[in-house]
């Protein structure tokens with residue numbers, strides 16, 4: 215869409231759950247849990263934070279939204295005088311819910327929306343840069359585009375497409391108090407995998423797309439994984455135990471992203487309550503929906519782009 219001139223922009227970016235079991239580094243699901251930001255060009259750098267992580271996150275150039283904004287300005291050839299950022303964060307950080315991807319997408323979208331020379335937001339360029347900063351395309355694709363996204367690396371960078379999820383599919387998130395850095399979790403993966411395991415996951419990942427879009431009754435089988443969850447299990451034993459308990463009870467539970475949160479893909483909304491009965495004390499259980507549209511940009515004049 216065409217970008218109206220904007221003195222400030224409001225941006226809403228969703229949480230995302232990547233992998234969804236077998237589709238490591240390629241599938242992502244946008245969820246109805248958000249960070250909300252207001253960004254304007256200013257003199258110097260001003261960062262105001264509220265919500266989750268406000269006491270831990272930096273307020274200087276190392277803030278991830280600011281870093282992504284600067285990277286996008288460089289990409290656009292624009293040198294703003296400075297930046298005023300106000301953020302209210304609703305996405306738990308370091309849990310496998312794509313908080314870093316959301317921060318990166320927000321920063322890049324802010325630069326595109328505020329840059330005077332820009333006439334429209336180019337989703338492909340936003341995705342390419344976001345993937346380069348984040349290091350894997352799955353979360354940033356889902357955050358930007360919404361719905362169920364499939365992402366891959368092409369010769370020119372990350373590519374992605376978004377599919378509509380069957381309306382009956384009801385995501386339940388189980389969020390622990392503990393955190394795990396995605397960087398650390400990625401270092402736990404072995405450099406090679408057995409051919410049989412790769413073939414197993416290829417079949418399940420293909421089935422996952424069918425299950426999520428048209429046949430939710432297949433979600434338990436479609437979310438089986440052999441490439442990353444067991445390998446990372448020792449770093450998050452409570453997560454591994456909960457995924458096992460939920461799957462034993464017939465629920466399509468997976469490690470959300472790199473963990474340690476657990477995502478349950480419930481085939482019928484009415485069955486969410488059954489999931490709650492399996493989750494032990496100490497976990498926050500959130501009944502969410504799929505965010506179909508992804509990141510939204512609201513300009514000073516009220517126009518909305520997504």
Ligand SMILES: Nc1ncnc2c1ncn2[C@@H]1O[C@H](COP(=O)(O)OP(=O)(O)O)[C@@H](O)[C@H]1O
Nearest residue numbers: 278307308309310311312313314315317395396
């Ligand atoms: N809203 C945010 N604002 C600034 N930095 C953020 C924000 N969300 C995440 N981050 C940065 O990303 C880190 C978490 O990233 P990561 O380990 O990839 O976990 P996640 O699974 O939540 O993306 C945080 O410790 C912080 O440095």
Ligand SMILES: N[C@@H](CCOP(=O)(O)O)C(=O)O
Nearest residue numbers: 232239310311312396471472
């Ligand atoms: N495919 C990535 C996904 C990481 O997601 P996050 O929400 O934990 O950042 C991986 O499994 O490493």
